[in-house]
Amino acid sequence: MTAEPILEVQHITKLFGSVIALSDVSAKVYAGEVTCLLGDNGAGKSTLIKILSGVHQQTEGDYYFEGEKVKFNSPREALERGIATVYQDLSLIPLMPIWRNFFLGLEPVKGWGPFKRFDIDFAKRTVRQELLKMGIDIRDPGQAVGTMSGGERQSIAIARAVYFGAKVLILDEPTAALGVKQAGVVLKYIVQAKARGLGVIFITHNPHHAYAVGDRFIILKRGRTLGIWSKDEITREDMIRAMSGADELEALSHELDELARRDAAKKQLELAQAEAEVADELEEGEKLFDE
Amino acid sequence: MTVKTASPPTRDERVAELGAFRSMLRRPEVGAVLGALVVWFFFAAITPEHWIGLGGVARIIDSSATLGIMAIAVALLMIGGEFDLSAGVMTGTAGLIAGLLSTQAGMNFWAAAGIALVFALTVGYINGLMVVKTGLPSFIVTLATFFILRGANVGVTKMLTDQVRVSGIDKVSGFALARTIFNTEITIFGEKFWTAFIWWIVLAIVATWILQRTQWGNWIFATGGDANAARNVGVPAMKVKIALFMTTAGAAWLVGIMNDVRLRSAVASQGIGQEFVYIIAAVIGGCLLTGGYGSAIGAAIGALIFGMARVGIVFVGWPTDWFFSFLGVMLLVAVLVNNYTRKRAEAMTTAMAKARAESQEEDEA
Numbered sequence: 335m336t337a338e339p340i341l342e343v344q345h346i347t348k349l350f351g352s353v354i355a356l357s358d359v360s361a362k363v364y365a366g367e368v369t370c371l372l373g374d375n376g377a378g379k380s381t382l383i384k385i386l387s388g389v390h391q392q393t394e395g396d397y398y399f400e401g402e403k404v405k406f407n408s409p410r411e412a413l414e415r416g417i418a419t420v421y422q423d424l425s426l427i428p429l430m431p432i433w434r435n436f437f438l439g440l441e442p443v444k445g446w447g448p449f450k451r452f453d454i455d456f457a458k459r460t461v462r463q464e465l466l467k468m469g470i471d472i473r474d475p476g477q478a479v480g481t482m483s484g485g486e487r488q489s490i491a492i493a494r495a496v497y498f499g500a501k502v503l504i505l506d507e508p509t510a511a512l513g514v515k516q517a518g519v520v521l522k523y524i525v526q527a528k529a530r531g532l533g534v535i536f537i538t539h540n541p542h543h544a545y546a547v548g549d550r551f552i553i554l555k556r557g558r559t560l561g562i563w564s565k566d567e568i569t570r571e572d573m574i575r576a577m578s579g580a581d582e583l584e585a586l587s588h589e590l591d592e593l594a595r596r597d598a599a600k601k602q603l604e605l606a607q608a609e610a611e612v613a614d615e616l617e618e619g620e621k622l623f624d625e
Numbered sequence: 626m627t628v629k630t631a632s633p634p635t636r637d638e639r640v641a642e643l644g645a646f647r648s649m650l651r652r653p654e655v656g657a658v659l660g661a662l663v664v665w666f667f668f669a670a671i672t673p674e675h676w677i678g679l680g681g682v683a684r685i686i687d688s689s690a691t692l693g694i695m696a697i698a699v700a701l702l703m704i705g706g707e708f709d710l711s712a713g714v715m716t717g718t719a720g721l722i723a724g725l726l727s728t729q730a731g732m733n734f735w736a737a738a739g740i741a742l743v744f745a746l747t748v749g750y751i752n753g754l755m756v757v758k759t760g761l762p763s764f765i766v767t768l769a770t771f772f773i774l775r776g777a778n779v780g781v782t783k784m785l786t787d788q789v790r791v792s793g794i795d796k797v798s799g800f801a802l803a804r805t806i807f808n809t810e811i812t813i814f815g816e817k818f819w820t821a822f823i824w825w826i827v828l829a830i831v832a833t834w835i836l837q838r839t840q841w842g843n844w845i846f847a848t849g850g851d852a853n854a855a856r857n858v859g860v861p862a863m864k865v866k867i868a869l870f871m872t873t874a875g876a877a878w879l880v881g882i883m884n885d886v887r888l889r890s891a892v893a894s895q896g897i898g899q900e901f902v903y904i905i906a907a908v909i910g911g912c913l914l915t916g917g918y919g920s921a922i923g924a925a926i927g928a929l930i931f932g933m934a935r936v937g938i939v940f941v942g943w944p945t946d947w948f949f950s951f952l953g954v955m956l957l958v959a960v961l962v963n964n965y966t967r968k969r970a971e972a973m974t975t976a977m978a979k980a981r982a983e984s985q986e987e988d989e990a
């Protein structure tokens with residue numbers, strides 16, 4: 335582990351109009367480590383990484399990259415510094431073929447001056463190789479991305495970020511649509527990227543995935559930092575409890591018990607009523623019979 | 626890491642064959658090519674004596690060339706996800722500026738044309754900037770530009786000349802050279818052609834090359850397909866859109882100058898109403914109204930269909946009033962054909978993916 339963080343944010347606040355998406359969040363990301371960003375839906379995870387990748391700009395607070403204060407006005411600027419991102423929405427263009435999507439924004443070029451052109455052969459070849467590494471065998475790199483399965487699309491977005499991520503790799507729920515096997519491949523990718531000395535930021539709702547590869551855990555809750563732990567400071571059980579909010583979980587289980595009890599009570603009541611009705615009918619029947 | 630072994634070559638070949646057939650059907654300009662053939666044979670059957678032969682070709686090409694140049698630029702913009710309703714009237718504005726500055730202010734024609742170009746590009750830049758900064762539909766923004774320019778064209782021309790036309794452009798210095806370069810008459814095998822058609826062909830090739838072979842082409846498709854996603858992965862989507870608005874304005878300038886040197890005069894009503902014709906030509910050429918898909922060659926062919934209809938209706942002797950009805954029918958047919966071919970291509974892709982999955986399962990079993 336290096337002493338200096340490769341990427342650091344201090345006291346970040348982000349407003350969308352009157353919505354406070356992030357409030358006073360500070361975090362450090364180290365090269366050669368996997369930092370897991372955890373938290374509920376709407377906690378602000380995607381917003382935070384979009385600030386890191388230049389999609390949004392913070393309303394307040396500072397952003398340091400490699401010790402230098404930076405302000406990225408566009409994702410292109412972040413990419414040029416070696417920060418690559420797999421967005422939650424994948425950011426693929428459905429009508430475009432795989433090879434065009436893969437290199438979109440950072441096209442390999444050949445030729446000179448006005449004849450500078452997209453190196454298409456290289457692009458097609460590289461796309462096949464990179465996806466084959468993920469266990470996805472595409473015969474036709476010209477296939478439109480919109481016609482592929484959700485998992486295949488996710489794999490393309492991940493392969494792209496891994497290919498271009500030189501210093502920091504950000505993955506926003508990269509395993510959400512993946513089968514067990516492909517998810518395993520992605521986790522291996524994360525470990526490999528870490529071994530290559532990249533700083534990895536990994537967002538997931540799956541605590542097992544997080545604990546398996548994470549070195550450091552940042553938990554956000556409703557736009558605020560709930561806590562930051564390194565792996566030796568927290569057990570998996572504690573992390574899961576923190577992720578879901580232990581008190582809330584207890585309250586939830588109480589609530590569930592209560593519901594179940596009420597349900598049972600209600601059922602008993604209904605049963606009693608039904609029995610009574612049957613008994614009444616029987617009685618009436620008997621009376622009729624007697625008469 | 627587990628890596629799936631490469632498949633046996635036999636199966637690869639089958640996929641490749643299907644791929645070639647599919648990619649042909651998948652080309653956006655398929656509908657335009659078919660449409661052009663249908664229209665050509667239609668008039669060839671009715672009026673072969675006018676139609677077949679170099680004379681007919683010259684008339685058709687003359688009728689399509691400047692329209693084709695505009696359709697190509699408008700197609701690029703539509704692929705990038707926007708419209709420009711000021712493109713038609715801008716041909717008039719550019720022609721008028723060059724004409725007025727040279728005849729009224731005594732400027733050299735080239736200097737006047739240069740100022741007209743700067744003006745056109747500035748208007749294109751402002752159109753683009755307003756669209757990307759406000760997020761308003763370009764339909765509305767450029768409709769406003771259209772009305773402003775339309776009013777100014779007549780207003781300024783009347784103010785300076787007391788007429789609604791600028792004449793005598795051929796008397797100014799620099800005119801002869803401009804005519805030679807932009808639009809002059811040449812004779813090929815005894816038939817007269819206007820050289821604007823050479824510009825049309827060259828621009829169609831250049832635009833296609835840019836779209837298919839360059840980084841900018843990739844950015845144009847992506848910006849029209851999903852501007853946010855494109856920006857997220859590093860495409861300067863706003864710059865792309867602004868550049869495309871400047872391209873249509875630049876093309877309008879070119880056509881304006883071509884009209885100046887051909888007619889030796891400019892009229893204040895030039896180009897009004899043409900903006901929809903450009904859009905229709907681009908749609909016939911395979912551009913989706915939603916952006917992200919289309920072709921420059923297709924738009925050039927779309928313009929050719931127009932040219933054929935315009936000339937053919939005259940040759941056959943039908944009242945020219947019917948031209949617009951013909952336009953409407955062509956547009957409808959084009960949209961339906963585009964829709965059909967695209968759905969078909971997608972269906973085939975899906976079927977192929979399924980077949981592939983099944984054959985893989987068989988292999989594993």
Ligand SMILES: Nc1ncnc2c1ncn2[C@@H]1O[C@H](COP(=O)(O)OP(=O)(O)OP(=O)(O)O)[C@@H](O)[C@H]1O
Pocket residue numbers: 350353354355373374375376377378379380381382422
């Ligand atoms: N562009 C935006 N405009 C307005 N509000 C936004 C925008 N983006 C995010 N928000 C709001 O910010 C909050 C945090 O959203 P964010 O997407 O960061 O959550 P998240 O932690 O990624 O959740 P999830 O796990 O569901 O992906 C939400 O309340 C959301 O509505």
Ligand SMILES: [Mg+2]
Pocket residue numbers: 379380381422506
């Ligand atoms: Mg999110």
